Amino acid sequence: MKLAFVVQRYGLEVAGGAERHCREFAERLVERGHEVTVLTNCARSYVDWSDDYEPGDSVVNGVTVRRLRVVRPRDAVVFDDLNARVAWGRPPVASFIQREWMRQQGPEMDGYEGALLDLARSHDVVIFFTYLYSTTFTGLLLLAGRVPTVLHPTLHDEAPAYASIYRQMFRMPTLFALSTPEEVELVERIYGVRPRHRVIGVGVDLAIEGQPDRFRKQYALTTEPYLLYVGRLDPGKGSDELFDFFAAYKIRRPGPLKLVVLGDPIKALPAHPDVIVTGFVDDEVRNDALLGAQAFVQPSYFESFSMVVSEALSAGLPVLVQAHCEVLAGHVARSGAGFAYRGYAEFETAVDILLAHPELVAEFGRRGRAYVEREYAWETVMDRYESALSEAFDLGAEINVESAVR
Amino acid sequence: MTAVHQLLVGASPGDAVTEFALAIRKGLRAAHGRSEMYAFHRDPVLHTDVLPADHESIGDHSVDDILIYHSSIGQPETVQVLDAWRGRIVMYFHNIVPFEYFYPYDPYWASLLALGRMEVTVLRDRAVLTVANSEYSADDLRAVGYDDIHIIPPVSSLYRLRDAVPTPSTLVHLEEHMTYPMILYVGQLLPQKRVDMLIDALHISRTYLGLRPTLMLAGPGRLGRFESLLKNKVRELALPGVHFTGHKNAEDLAALFRHATFLVTASDWESYCVPLVEAMSLGVPIIARATTVVPETLGGAGLQLPADSGAALMAEAFARVANDDELRLSLAESSTARFAELEKLDPVGDFIAAIGSVQ
Numbered sequence: 001m002k003l004a005f006v007v008q009r010y011g012l013e014v015a016g017g018a019e020r021h022c023r024e025f026a027e028r029l030v031e032r033g034h035e036v037t038v039l040t041n042c043a044r045s046y047v048d049w050s051d052d053y054e055p056g057d058s059v060v061n062g063v064t065v066r067r068l069r070v071v072r073p074r075d076a077v078v079f080d081d082l083n084a085r086v087a088w089g090r091p092p093v094a095s096f097i098q099r100e101w102m103r104q105q106g107p108e109m110d111g112y113e114g115a116l117l118d119l120a121r122s123h124d125v126v127i128f129f130t131y132l133y134s135t136t137f138t139g140l141l142l143l144a145g146r147v148p149t150v151l152h153p154t155l156h157d158e159a160p161a162y163a164s165i166y167r168q169m170f171r172m173p174t175l176f177a178l179s180t181p182e183e184v185e186l187v188e189r190i191y192g193v194r195p196r197h198r199v200i201g202v203g204v205d206l207a208i209e210g211q212p213d214r215f216r217k218q219y220a221l222t223t224e225p226y227l228l229y230v231g232r233l234d235p236g237k238g239s240d241e242l243f244d245f246f247a248a249y250k251i252r253r254p255g256p257l258k259l260v261v262l263g264d265p266i267k268a269l270p271a272h273p274d275v276i277v278t279g280f281v282d283d284e285v286r287n288d289a290l291l292g293a294q295a296f297v298q299p300s301y302f303e304s305f306s307m308v309v310s311e312a313l314s315a316g317l318p319v320l321v322q323a324h325c326e327v328l329a330g331h332v333a334r335s336g337a338g339f340a341y342r343g344y345a346e347f348e349t350a351v352d353i354l355l356a357h358p359e360l361v362a363e364f365g366r367r368g369r370a371y372v373e374r375e376y377a378w379e380t381v382m383d384r385y386e387s388a389l390s391e392a393f394d395l396g397a398e399i400n401v402e403s404a405v406r
Numbered sequence: 407m408t409a410v411h412q413l414l415v416g417a418s419p420g421d422a423v424t425e426f427a428l429a430i431r432k433g434l435r436a437a438h439g440r441s442e443m444y445a446f447h448r449d450p451v452l453h454t455d456v457l458p459a460d461h462e463s464i465g466d467h468s469v470d471d472i473l474i475y476h477s478s479i480g481q482p483e484t485v486q487v488l489d490a491w492r493g494r495i496v497m498y499f500h501n502i503v504p505f506e507y508f509y510p511y512d513p514y515w516a517s518l519l520a521l522g523r524m525e526v527t528v529l530r531d532r533a534v535l536t537v538a539n540s541e542y543s544a545d546d547l548r549a550v551g552y553d554d555i556h557i558i559p560p561v562s563s564l565y566r567l568r569d570a571v572p573t574p575s576t577l578v579h580l581e582e583h584m585t586y587p588m589i590l591y592v593g594q595l596l597p598q599k600r601v602d603m604l605i606d607a608l609h610i611s612r613t614y615l616g617l618r619p620t621l622m623l624a625g626p627g628r629l630g631r632f633e634s635l636l637k638n639k640v641r642e643l644a645l646p647g648v649h650f651t652g653h654k655n656a657e658d659l660a661a662l663f664r665h666a667t668f669l670v671t672a673s674d675w676e677s678y679c680v681p682l683v684e685a686m687s688l689g690v691p692i693i694a695r696a697t698t699v700v701p702e703t704l705g706g707a708g709l710q711l712p713a714d715s716g717a718a719l720m721a722e723a724f725a726r727v728a729n730d731d732e733l734r735l736s737l738a739e740s741s742t743a744r745f746a747e748l749e750k751l752d753p754v755g756d757f758i759a760a761i762g763s764v765q
Contacts, residue, residue, distance in 0.1 A: 077616050078613060078614060081612060081613060081618075082613060085643075085644035085645070085646065086644060088644075089641075089644025090641055090644070092642070093642060093643075093644045094642035094643060094644075097642070097643055097644060100613075
């Protein structure tokens with residue numbers, strides 16, 4: 001098939017779960033013989049959408065990437081205020097305010113609508129990633145009914161998701177590609193629609209290799225056990241809470257335990273002698289860190305899948321996850337490979353148990369591996385995904401693309 | 407001795423017309439002895455002080471007696487009462503809001519406003535003395551054939567708020583919880599006051615000009631449908647920082663004025679605008695659209711925006727005044743200077759002197 005992805009950022013250097021998710025799928029579809037184009041922009045950062053990449057077409061790992069310039073960077077003064085008002089205001093917030101919020105959120109791209117229509121003319125299915133941004137909002141409203149569309153909402157139970165502007169958008173795609181059973185329920189709960197969908201998930205590398213000693217040496221660790229967190233240092237991702245919990249744990253349980261944090265800071269953590277913050281690292285360092293950790297912690301309240309958790313499970317690590325996030329709690333419930341904690345007391349108890357019971361750690365590791373091998377081996381995931389794309393294509397067969405895009 | 411009475415449509419404490427009538431009565435009683443106030447609608451607080459406007463209360467009178475009619479809205483019984491009055495009539499025209507503003511929200515009230523304009527025309531030939539509250543209002547009277555019009559603003563106490571002790575708890579609350587700039591509007595929430603434009607301007611200044619303002623709307627609603635419209639507008643804009651305080655007493659108003667960064671009015675239509683005078687009495691900067699009587703009341707004070715200006719320009723003015731210390735200071739000085747001019751006037755004395763000229 002000729003497939004087009006539309007995503008708010010794209011590139012080997014782009015951090016972000018949904019963006020990586022998109023790139024993994026695009027590249028694997030190329031490996032399976034499909035022709036894949038990605039429509040995106042030149043930005044690496046969603047904070048201001050400033051142009052980093054050159055505009056125009058390029059090929060990244062076999063995928064044709066078409067980059068448009070961002071019309072203007074995001075103005076934080078304007079956007080942050082509107083964001084707070086739309087996300088936290090008492091609904092219904094006026095439609096024009098929500099549209100302005102969407103425009104200010106961006107990314108607004110030069111020639112976007114024309115480029116979308118070109119995609120629709122020349123591709124079998126157009127796939128949108130992430131519900132939140134104007135790329136998807138504008139794009140789905142323009143292309144729905146003109147070409148089969150698939151939406152990966154990567155939906156989180158977060159305040160902006162409740163903006164009524166999305167209710168219409170969530171009725172537009174031909175098919176939804178969802179990450180977990182919890183996401184199906186969330187779409188229904190927020191938008192009052194149970195759309196045609198497939199639960200796809202995200203594949204994981206089952207052969208995670210690395211040298212944990214290399215990581216220990218690089219960051220001056222000897223034999224201390226450490227909890228590992230991989231992700232943005234962002235209060236929205238729960239990193240502040242994790243820091244607070246860990247600092248409290250260290251006061252109540254003095255000992256050698258460390259917290260290793262791999263990720264770029266949106267908001268830096270305070271200095272702490274037992275907290276090691278590396279900043280963004282490449283896959284090799286991340287794998288080294290994974291293989292040497294005592295357990296993996298995912299404190300985020302807002303996840304639609306959490307690829308880092310599936311990777312940790314693949315690496316045989318027990319996971320400690322935020323129980324307030326239904327998706328994370330679902331992974332733990334289905335895998336039986338760790339604990340979902342709700343508040344400090346449960347966090348402390350879970351860490352105590354993991355430190356005191358190596359046999360349980362090993363059992364959790366085995367269960368986690370079995371879970372990801374069963375559900376998230378790339379071959380399995382891509383088989384499901386190809387089948388879903390074929391279904392979308394078939395569902396869209398009655399669309400007369402030639403007349404629809406004129 | 408000639409008696410000089412006053413007839414009002416409504417009398418309530420704090421109302422500018424009522425307060426001025428009370429001050430006149432005090433002066434008249436001192437000068438002439440007999441003077442009463444009559445009103446069709448009386449606030450219970452004034453039941454013993456202001457008499458009902460009916461034949462029984464007004465009772466016997468001579469052809470030399472004078473009845474001052476305060477014209478501010480129509481009342482179906484007014485013409486009957488004035489027809490039955492055998493004495494002389496003085497017209498004090500406070501002006502009447504164009505009925506079109508009220509028609510969408512309260513057609514009955516709109517009809518009373520229209521009636522008030524008709525009464526003014528009907529009474530023209532009976533008035534032995536005509537007073538208007540401003541040049542602007544005098545022009546309205548001239549348009550229907552009045553001449554020889556005295557201009558006397560209805561200001562009985564220039565120092566009402568300056569003399570009031572600000573409520574300490576209100577001051578502390580404002581200082582601790584209100585964001586800068588604190589924009590103050592004082593007045594009833596009525597359509598012609600264009601409070602809707604203030605809300606739009608607040609939205610623009612917040613969204614696009616980087617302000618995080620507070621808007622205090624200090625005044626009663628009066629028209630439920632219009633007040634609901636304003637509150638819905640604030641909610642739909644998801645606009646933080648807008649406070650509907652309802653009616654406030656002098657002490658709370660004094661606190662609001664003293665904490666305000668500036669007073670604002672976007673009003674389409676005013677015939678005097680007492681809150682402008684109150685702001686000037688406290689040296690508070692003013693931003694106002696220069697509509698109807700506003701330039702006359704302000705003289706050279708305040709930042710006066712063109713009469714046809716909209717919310718966008720108003721928002722620019724908010725940002726400019728909030729961010730420019732020098733401009734704010736010069737606006738405060740212009741308020742104080744204009745107030746010094748107003749202090750030289752003696753409206754109550756002028757009014758009583760005018761009455762004396764026809765006795």
